[in-house]
Amino acid sequence: MRYLPLTPNDRSEMLATIGADTVDDLFRDVPDGVLNAEISGLPAHASEMAVERHMKKLAAKNLSAADAPFFLGAGAYRHHVPASVDHLIQRGEFLTAYTPYQPEIAQGTLQVLFEFQTQVARLFGTDIANASMYDGSTACWEAIAMAARITRRDGVVIGPIHPHYLSTAKTMAKFTKDEIRELSPALIADAGDDAMIDMIDDKTSCVVVQYPDILGRIPDLAKIADAAHDKGALLVAVVTEPVALGLLESPGSLGADIVVGEGQSLGVGLNFGGPYLGLFGAREKYARQMPGRLCGETVDADGKRGFVLTLSTREQHIRREKATSNICTNSGLCALAFSIHMTLLGGEGLDKLSRINHARAVKAAGKLAAIDGVELVNEGGFFNEFTLRLVGHDAREVALRMAKRGILSGVALSRLYPDSLDLSEGLVVCVTETCSDEDVDALVAALAEELA
Amino acid sequence: MNAPNKSGWKPEMGEAGSGPVAKTASGDAGLALEEALIFELGGTGKCGVDFDEEPGDVSPALAKFARKAPVDLPALTEPEAVRHYTRLSRQNYAIDLGPFPLGSCTMKHNPRLNEAMARLPGFADIHPLQPMDTVQGAYEVIEQLADWLCKLTGMEAVAMSPKAGAHGELCGILAIRAALEARGDAREVILVPESAHGTNPATAAFAGYRVENIPATKDGRVDLQALKDRLGPDVAGVMITNPNTCGLFERDMKAISDAVHAAGGLVYCDGANFNAIVGKVRPGDLGVDAMHINLHKTFSTPHGGGGPGSGPVVLSELLAPFAPIPFVRRDEKGRLRMVEERGAKDHLPQTFGRMTAFHGQMGMFTRALTYMLSHGVDGLRQVAEDAVLNANYVLRSLEGDLDAPFGDAGPCMHEALFSDENLPDGFSTLDIAKGLIDEGFHPMTVYFPLVVHGAMLVEPTETESKAGLDRFIASMKSLTARAKAEDESLKSAPHYAPRRRLDETRAARKPVLTYKGEGVPPGTPSLSEIGGS
Numbered sequence: 001m002r003y004l005p006l007t008p009n010d011r012s013e014m015l016a017t018i019g020a021d022t023v024d025d026l027f028r029d030v031p032d033g034v035l036n037a038e039i040s041g042l043p044a045h046a047s048e049m050a051v052e053r054h055m056k057k058l059a060a061k062n063l064s065a066a067d068a069p070f071f072l073g074a075g076a077y078r079h080h081v082p083a084s085v086d087h088l089i090q091r092g093e094f095l096t097a098y099t100p101y102q103p104e105i106a107q108g109t110l111q112v113l114f115e116f117q118t119q120v121a122r123l124f125g126t127d128i129a130n131a132s133m134y135d136g137s138t139a140c141w142e143a144i145a146m147a148a149r150i151t152r153r154d155g156v157v158i159g160p161i162h163p164h165y166l167s168t169a170k171t172m173a174k175f176t177k178d179e180i181r182e183l184s185p186a187l188i189a190d191a192g193d194d195a196m197i198d199m200i201d202d203k204t205s206c207v208v209v210q211y212p213d214i215l216g217r218i219p220d221l222a223k224i225a226d227a228a229h230d231k232g233a234l235l236v237a238v239v240t241e242p243v244a245l246g247l248l249e250s251p252g253s254l255g256a257d258i259v260v261g262e263g264q265s266l267g268v269g270l271n272f273g274g275p276y277l278g279l280f281g282a283r284e285k286y287a288r289q290m291p292g293r294l295c296g297e298t299v300d301a302d303g304k305r306g307f308v309l310t311l312s313t314r315e316q317h318i319r320r321e322k323a324t325s326n327i328c329t330n331s332g333l334c335a336l337a338f339s340i341h342m343t344l345l346g347g348e349g350l351d352k353l354s355r356i357n358h359a360r361a362v363k364a365a366g367k368l369a370a371i372d373g374v375e376l377v378n379e380g381g382f383f384n385e386f387t388l389r390l391v392g393h394d395a396r397e398v399a400l401r402m403a404k405r406g407i408l409s410g411v412a413l414s415r416l417y418p419d420s421l422d423l424s425e426g427l428v429v430c431v432t433e434t435c436s437d438e439d440v441d442a443l444v445a446a447l448a449e450e451l452a
Numbered sequence: 453m454n455a456p457n458k459s460g461w462k463p464e465m466g467e468a469g470s471g472p473v474a475k476t477a478s479g480d481a482g483l484a485l486e487e488a489l490i491f492e493l494g495g496t497g498k499c500g501v502d503f504d505e506e507p508g509d510v511s512p513a514l515a516k517f518a519r520k521a522p523v524d525l526p527a528l529t530e531p532e533a534v535r536h537y538t539r540l541s542r543q544n545y546a547i548d549l550g551p552f553p554l555g556s557c558t559m560k561h562n563p564r565l566n567e568a569m570a571r572l573p574g575f576a577d578i579h580p581l582q583p584m585d586t587v588q589g590a591y592e593v594i595e596q597l598a599d600w601l602c603k604l605t606g607m608e609a610v611a612m613s614p615k616a617g618a619h620g621e622l623c624g625i626l627a628i629r630a631a632l633e634a635r636g637d638a639r640e641v642i643l644v645p646e647s648a649h650g651t652n653p654a655t656a657a658f659a660g661y662r663v664e665n666i667p668a669t670k671d672g673r674v675d676l677q678a679l680k681d682r683l684g685p686d687v688a689g690v691m692i693t694n695p696n697t698c699g700l701f702e703r704d705m706k707a708i709s710d711a712v713h714a715a716g717g718l719v720y721c722d723g724a725n726f727n728a729i730v731g732k733v734r735p736g737d738l739g740v741d742a743m744h745i746n747l748h749k750t751f752s753t754p755h756g757g758g759g760p761g762s763g764p765v766v767l768s769e770l771l772a773p774f775a776p777i778p779f780v781r782r783d784e785k786g787r788l789r790m791v792e793e794r795g796a797k798d799h800l801p802q803t804f805g806r807m808t809a810f811h812g813q814m815g816m817f818t819r820a821l822t823y824m825l826s827h828g829v830d831g832l833r834q835v836a837e838d839a840v841l842n843a844n845y846v847l848r849s850l851e852g853d854l855d856a857p858f859g860d861a862g863p864c865m866h867e868a869l870f871s872d873e874n875l876p877d878g879f880s881t882l883d884i885a886k887g888l889i890d891e892g893f894h895p896m897t898v899y900f901p902l903v904v905h906g907a908m909l910v911e912p913t914e915t916e917s918k919a920g921l922d923r924f925i926a927s928m929k930s931l932t933a934r935a936k937a938e939d940e941s942l943k944s945a946p947h948y949a950p951r952r953r954l955d956e957t958r959a960a961r962k963p964v965l966t967y968k969g970e971g972v973p974p975g976t977p978s979l980s981e982i983g984g985s
């Protein structure tokens with residue numbers, strides 16, 4: 001077996017050293033009848049070639065984004081990732097290291113985390129950021145939990161965020177004291193700022209606002225932040241598309257107290273939903289309430305600058321049942337990928353990338369909205385993602401038929417909101433730098449035919 | 453060029469000379485390369501990405517939301533970036549460099565076939581919300597992996613979406629809570645052994661339970677009698693790690709499960725240590741109701757310097773109806789479908805809900821399935837046997853040098869536990885760990901589990917050769933001998949690593965979590981000078 005270095009000879013020598021006759025003597029604490037129970041229906045070992053064949057067959061059954069005009073977003077975005085990113089994250093020293101518990105021989109990972117935290121904080125406009133969470137949705141409910149610890153209140157107002165994020169938060173709320181009140185989206189231009197503000201009261205711990213929201217609309221964070229702060233509540237901003245922040249004012253600078261997000265857009269890729277990258281930033285004064293790992297600067301015994309995991313008295317391995325979160329393994333390698341991609345871009349590159357996304361989306365939206373029976377919902381502006389109303393059609397059906405034509409046209413809102421008839425005409429379309437003019441033209445032509 | 457001159461090598465060309473070596477001007481030392489931060493190296497006016505088009509203007513509708521200036525982030529061009537990260541990578545230890553015997557973490561070799569398969573565009577470049585007919589192969593990966601996990605554990609069902617072990621624990625505990633609530637009997641307490649990983653009590657508390665400790669017996673296992681005495685109508689369940697964090701098989705696991713069930717509770721098993729028993733023991737045969745499996749441990753997906761992981765949770769028949777959404781099922785026509793919010797009412801009406809966006813760590817699923825297919829069920833059994841053999845070899849080779857608190861109680865499983873009992877006053881577990889760094893090894897897990905004083909938990913895994921283990925053992929013997937000889941230099945180890953011991957107190961007292969300095973212009977003094985020494 002190619003992954004097992006012990007030879008039969010090694011094994012007998014080692015058993016002799018141990019003083020055991022057979023390896024099963026080492027399993028003698030396992031009750032009879034349980035040890036070596038027959039496991040049926042699974043194949044025996046296979047060569048690299050055979051496994052490759054099996055996996056490639058499965059992969060070939062999927063329509064990959066590269067093989068179709070592709071316009072899906074809604075929490076997972078397709079951007080071009082420079083080749084050097086994937087090369088660098090596959091360096092064994094990054095790929096095959098553990099969490100940096102021994103800082104003297106983990107400065108590579110730790111310095112990357114320090115750089116990553118700084119990049120995320122600057123992008124979000126927050127004082128600090130942590131070393132990553134699982135993904136945007138889990139970062140979002142951790143932010144809700146953190147707000148409750150800070151404010152000692154239980155009320156949670158949630159705007160039109162990604163419904164999976166909302167579902168996740170609701171699952172958690174069943175087991176905590178949080179009382180969630182939500183504002184469901186409607187196919188209108190108004191992002192619901194005033195409606196959210198009206199829902200804030202003296203019991204509100206935080207208002208959770210996605211920026212841009214699930215329909216691609218841009219809420220007025222500054223206004224919501226003021227209203228929340230007036231009532232002693234925190235503003236939690238959720239960013240599912242970090243590239244948007246190349247163009248939009250940062251949530252922190254608009255008054256958000258905690259900013260969380262999905263970092264998959266940069267460096268990570270689509271990967272069918274995971275692994276992704278939870279981003280988590282906050283005001284410095286809340287550092288000790290943060291979930292997850294934090295990397296901090298210090299010096300070594302020679303006075304040289306170095307980095308360590310710090311403030312670990314918040315964490316499960318020290319605080320156990322009193323920890324701020326149970327998270328242990330996070331998304332380290334995805335954070336590295338994000339950080340490399342961000343380093344290649346820099347602020348100016350991100351600015352360019354975001355403007356290209358925006359301009360392409362605006363152009364595409366114009367063409368799509370010109371189709372008979374198609375209305376653009378986002379009159380108040382959008383970044384690279386917008387919602388179309390396909391008047392008189394279930395968008396899910398349309399998306400299916402478009403897929404049959406080999407076009408991945410968008411995310412139908414009825415997939416995300418199966419119970420909402422009002423949203424069933426909605427199709428969320430995302431246009432990034434990867435969508436060529438020909439792709440857009442193909443989408444426009446096919447959609448026009450489908451709706452005709 | 454480095455070629456010798458025509459007259460050939462002269463001995464005095466490098467061997468002569470004595471006295472202290474001058475510090476280098478660069479701050480580097482041969483292949484020991486220092487590296488500044490991107491904020492000190494990078495700048496504006498350059499970019500590592502080219503674009504084919506000019507950026508457009510901001511649409512009028514968006515103008516009021518637009519930022520006034522680009523985000524203040526430095527850029528590096530590709531050659532600079534490749535160098536930056538490559539130089540940084542060399543300051544890391546990794547399994548690819550040598551043994552990484554972190555107990556409880558299962559740092560085994562990460563096969564590169566896994567990486568190649570996960571990167572096939574048919575897996576890596578598909579969107580989680582694509583129409584289901586366009587991603588049948590991806591659903592099939594999930595279905596096949598689920599089948600492996602159920603069969604290997606002898607369990608009824610598996611929830612695939614948890615993102616890591618701790619998230620899996622939460623999944624299991626929430627399923628338990630949902631099942632008990634469905635009976636109208638939520639209960640209040642989860643019992644957890646003192647030796648448990650910190651995520652166990654943290655998880656139980658997050659799910660709204662009060663955590664109480666279960667004591668251990670002298671031989672490092674759950675005290676069955678004490679557990680039975682504590683069981684009652686307020687106890688929702690137990691969280692037992694098996695094999696446990698002392699590296700021992702919980703002999704009484706079946707009796708524990710029976711007792712908990714008889715008292716109306718449910719059994720969560722922390723499966724982080726499944727590597728010891730994969731293919732040999734099915735936890736389902738021991739009465740377990742839920743168990744997470746760290747694909748990033750047992751099934752070889754890389755740890756990536758902290759993640760990502762993946763923590764599917766196998767569930768008993770009793771808990772399966774409460775599993776989270778989404779999950780994959782085959783419809784009447786044999787097509788695979790992802791049951792999400794839509795369809796849950798028909799196919800899983802009692803689900804406790806969703807735990808994360810989308811459907812779990814696909815990139816880890818492809819790697820883990822690749823690994824399982826490579827080993828096969830026969831190979832996986834060999835994995836467990838070799839992992840246990842390696843650990844016992846370490847245990848028996850070192851028990852004369854270090855105290856092995858449970859060494860007399862019989863064989864260990866996949867990890868060997870030692871305490872600081874035999875170290876002389878003034879020498880600690882930390883000194884041995886840091887000494888190992890100088891020896892060229894990653895240290896074992898230290899000070900965990902908490903039930904053993906100065907714990908050193910060594911998990912070699914099955915991917916270490918005998919020769920590799922012998923080298924590790926020799927180094928451990930040398931280090932304990934040095935401690936016993938009161939070699940003071942051990943207390944300041946490591947001496948040969950990129951950094952000496954770091955000041956963690958200073959880091960925590962006044963945390964510096966982001967770079968605050970001014971950008972340093974290119975051609976800056978080396979990092980060691982910036983660092984102050």
Ligand SMILES: Cc1ncc(COP(=O)(O)O)c(C=O)c1O
Nearest residue numbers: 328329556616617618649724761
């Ligand atoms: C015994 C045990 N339980 C739970 C966990 C948590 O798993 P994860 O880090 O994947 O969240 C770990 C590993 O860190 C562990 O060793």
